[in-house]
Amino acid sequence: MDIKYLRLLAKEYPTIESAASEIINLSAIRSLPKGTEYFFSDMHGEYEAFLHMLRSASGMIKIKIDLVLGKTVSAADREKLAELIYYPEKEIARLAGCGELSDEWKRLSIYRLILVCETVSAKYTRSRIRKRIPEDMVYILDELLNVTDDVNKDYYYDEIIGAIISTGIAETFIISLCKLIQSVCIDKLHIIGDIFDRGPRADIILDELMKMHDVDIQWGNHDISWMGAAAGNPALIANVIRIAMRYNNFDVLEDGYGLNLRALAVFAAETYENDDCRLYMPNALDDNIYDPVDLDLGAKMHKAITVIQLKLEGQLIAKHPEWEMQDRDIFSRTDFAKGTVTIDGREYELLDKSFPTVDPASPLALSEGEAELMNVLKASFRHSEKLQRHIRFIYAKGAMYKTVNNNLLFHGCIPMDENGELQSVSIRGRKYSGKTLLDKLGELVNQAYFSSGEEKDYADDFMWYLWCGAKSPLYGKDKMAFFERCFIADKSLHTENYNAYYTFSEKADVCMSLLELFGLDSEKGHIINGHVPVKIKNGESPVKADGKLLVIDGGISKAYQSTTGIAGYTLIYDSHSLNLAEHKPFVAGESGNTPTIRLVEKLERRANISDTDKGEEILDKINDLRQLLEAYKAGLIK
Ligand SMILES: O=P(O)(O)OC[C@H]1O[C@](O)(COP(=O)(O)O)[C@@H](O)[C@@H]1O
Numbered sequence: 001m002d003i004k005y006l007r008l009l010a011k012e013y014p015t016i017e018s019a020a021s022e023i024i025n026l027s028a029i030r031s032l033p034k035g036t037e038y039f040f041s042d043m044h045g046e047y048e049a050f051l052h053m054l055r056s057a058s059g060m061i062k063i064k065i066d067l068v069l070g071k072t073v074s075a076a077d078r079e080k081l082a083e084l085i086y087y088p089e090k091e092i093a094r095l096a097g098c099g100e101l102s103d104e105w106k107r108l109s110i111y112r113l114i115l116v117c118e119t120v121s122a123k124y125t126r127s128r129i130r131k132r133i134p135e136d137m138v139y140i141l142d143e144l145l146n147v148t149d150d151v152n153k154d155y156y157y158d159e160i161i162g163a164i165i166s167t168g169i170a171e172t173f174i175i176s177l178c179k180l181i182q183s184v185c186i187d188k189l190h191i192i193g194d195i196f197d198r199g200p201r202a203d204i205i206l207d208e209l210m211k212m213h214d215v216d217i218q219w220g221n222h223d224i225s226w227m228g229a230a231a232g233n234p235a236l237i238a239n240v241i242r243i244a245m246r247y248n249n250f251d252v253l254e255d256g257y258g259l260n261l262r263a264l265a266v267f268a269a270e271t272y273e274n275d276d277c278r279l280y281m282p283n284a285l286d287d288n289i290y291d292p293v294d295l296d297l298g299a300k301m302h303k304a305i306t307v308i309q310l311k312l313e314g315q316l317i318a319k320h321p322e323w324e325m326q327d328r329d330i331f332s333r334t335d336f337a338k339g340t341v342t343i344d345g346r347e348y349e350l351l352d353k354s355f356p357t358v359d360p361a362s363p364l365a366l367s368e369g370e371a372e373l374m375n376v377l378k379a380s381f382r383h384s385e386k387l388q389r390h391i392r393f394i395y396a397k398g399a400m401y402k403t404v405n406n407n408l409l410f411h412g413c414i415p416m417d418e419n420g421e422l423q424s425v426s427i428r429g430r431k432y433s434g435k436t437l438l439d440k441l442g443e444l445v446n447q448a449y450f451s452s453g454e455e456k457d458y459a460d461d462f463m464w465y466l467w468c469g470a471k472s473p474l475y476g477k478d479k480m481a482f483f484e485r486c487f488i489a490d491k492s493l494h495t496e497n498y499n500a501y502y503t504f505s506e507k508a509d510v511c512m513s514l515l516e517l518f519g520l521d522s523e524k525g526h527i528i529n530g531h532v533p534v535k536i537k538n539g540e541s542p543v544k545a546d547g548k549l550l551v552i553d554g555g556i557s558k559a560y561q562s563t564t565g566i567a568g569y570t571l572i573y574d575s576h577s578l579n580l581a582e583h584k585p586f587v588a589g590e591s592g593n594t595p596t597i598r599l600v601e602k603l604e605r606r607a608n609i610s611d612t613d614k615g616e617e618i619l620d621k622i623n624d625l626r627q628l629l630e631a632y633k634a635g636l637i638k
């Protein structure tokens with residue numbers, strides 16, 4: 001091995017003893033059971049439901065409570081303990097408010113929490129648990145969690161707990177303990193895309209994700225749309241705002257990201273003063289807490305940005321004939337004098353015929369007011385410190401796909417044609433498909449944000465294609481029919497058809513060959529996707545292709561719950577099995593939010609860290625350290 005590398009390693013392990021003891025430590029870690037991985041997708045801004053899933057480890061914490069305390073504590077008290085673990089600050093404030101925060105309650109709660117914590121941390125090393133404990137609590141918690149049998153346990157507990165209460169730190173201590181339980185339960189968190197849009201506060205979801213210790217994100221089409229907007233793509237800026245207007249999500253824009261919508265409000269109110277904009281009424285599923293906007297004004301803003309978006313999209317399509325999206329440039333096919341549009345040779349009447357900002361001679365040109373407005377919006381996106389911070393986090397933790405422990409994770413699809421062949425996409429004149437396509441797109445997505453000049457411009461435009469292009473792995477449908485749904489009554493034009501991947505991937509052998517394409521063991525692995533709502537109520541199942549494909553978009557999004565019939569899935573992969581938690585619609589402040597958990601696959605034997613990618617990495621390091629030991633012994637390194 002390269003002596004230079006060994007010298008670097010020797011800085012970290014400067015003696016034979018330190019290298020040897022690390023080898024022993026790492027070997028011990030490899031023999032522990034694998035940590036529990038959680039997979040979430042399509043959160044779509046539904047922060048309350050998502051936070052609940054995180055805090056409750058999608059029902060697993062309740063299962064552990066029942067396991068440990070089922071025989072000694074009543075069902076009602078176990079329910080309350082669960083609520084305390086999920087929302088400790090809130091629960092303590094509630095009890096204090098109604099005079100129930102007694103020493104007796106504190107003593108019992110600490111004792112029960114310790115028992116739960118012992119169980120959830122049993123499979124991890126002591127040092128790993130210590131790392132997750134807030135600094136000033138490390139000593140007490142470490143002691144309480146590791147009392148040996150030689151000590152009179154009950155007496156010891158009583159003494160420590162008594163001291164915790166008498167010194168007045170019980171509340172803080174309980175909060176730390178609850179958070180430790182939450183954090184230990186989720187070893188790794190995989191997000192399979194679509195954090196943004198439709199629901200009220202994607203920014204709160206991101207704040208939470210940024211606190212997690214081990215999280216990765218596979219970008220969804222809605223994430224790409226926000227990333228492109230943050231990078232300055234005007235069509236995507238318009239898109240992000242349009243969707244927010246459609247769902248009345250002012251809070252995420254204004255309170256969350258501090259984006260300035262005043263210019264849009266003023267422009268819309270003036271331009272569409274005498275237009276009731278009834279087609280554009282926001283779909284008010286959630287109220288805005290911080291920025292309630294009058295729905296009539298919201299509708300005008302929605303129309304203003306929709307028109308701008310259609311123009312900007314038309315411009316992009318004209319600039320990139322290689323995308324073959326000319327038929328999606330609908331404004332150029334519109335007869336503004338007659339109020340009709342021609343699609344596939346047929347003329348349709350428009351539901352809205354009033355477009356005061358469109359010059360029929362040049363329908364894709366922004367009016368002066370629109371151009372000014374876009375400048376303001378663009379500056380606002382570029383200058384939102386919080387938005388840019390969140391987007392950089394999504395870049396740092398994100399990718400087009402991920403392979404982990406033999407599973408292949410991506411949001412949408414691997415584009416295929418009707419014969420089941422991989423479809424190729426042209427990027428800077430070269431064709432890419434399958435894994436190389438996803439790798440190339442990963443590069444491009446990074447260039448859109450981090451490059452400059454021509455390289456950035458090309459990549460920046462491409463972000464829009466990734467949002468809605470027919471061969472985009474993140475989108476995977478033949479068109480995005482938002483124009484048709486908005487402006488044309490004929491429902492046959494509203495259909496969006498899925499890429500052939502969605503048919504072929506129902507077959508186990510197709511999934512297996514895709515897993516192999518990505519270098520994975522196809523016998524052991526699975527493909528895990530989001531993006532397509534699984535319509536349980538129509539008899540669909542999230543488990544497809546004989547268990548090789550798992551589609552976990554169950555509709556956390558309120559907007560989609562009537563379509564799916566449930567309220568989201570979490571896939572949970574622990575050392576024994578792969579399980580799906582099926583969530584009911586979340587009602588804040590109510591118990592009964594515990595999901596149904598069902599087994600997808602039982603492992604042949606309990607999986608240890610040595611069976612995982614992490615285990616491989618550790619083995620690599622052990623081998624390096626062994627070489628370092630040899631080098632010490634041979635006197636090559638002093
Ligand atoms: O129901 P909405 O919010 O109008 O969105 C519909 C649009 O969203 C999409 O389904 C894309 O969003 P998803 O990635 O969440 O599926 C488009 O295909 C469709 O045009």
Ligand SMILES: [Mn+2]
Pocket residue numbers: 194220221222411474530531532
């Ligand atoms: Mn999606």
